[in-house]
Amino acid sequence: MQAVAKSPDSFESRKALPAQWRGLRDDDLSRESQIPGGVFVHMSGFIGGNQSFEGALAMAGAALKL
Numbered sequence: 001m002q003a004v005a006k007s008p009d010s011f012e013s014r015k016a017l018p019a020q021w022r023g024l025r026d027d028d029l030s031r032e033s034q035i036p037g038g039v040f041v042h043m044s045g046f047i048g049g050n051q052s053f054e055g056a057l058a059m060a061g062a063a064l065k066l
Contacts, residue, residue, distance in 0.1 A: 001017075001049070001050075001056050001059060001060045001063075002046065003015060003016050003017065003045065003047070011044075013044075013045065013046050016044065016046060017041050017042075017045040017048050017063050018062075018063055020032055021033055021041040021045070021059075021063075022041050022042065022043050022044070022045045023041065023042075023043045024038070024040070025038075025039065025040045026038060026039065026040075029041060029048075034062075035050065035058045035059050035062065037052050038050055038051075038055070038059070
């Protein structure tokens, strides 16, 4: 998943992924997010991934609620 930029020429996200997920990978990310299949979340929180579509959707939904 990828956060939406505030403007086309900006690197600032409208809503970045949760700070507690940033920089985490694999099992660490899955534990912290409580969503299986975590792959990574970038240190700045603008992008992240999961092994499955369902996992990525769950992460995106959880990120919007936090």
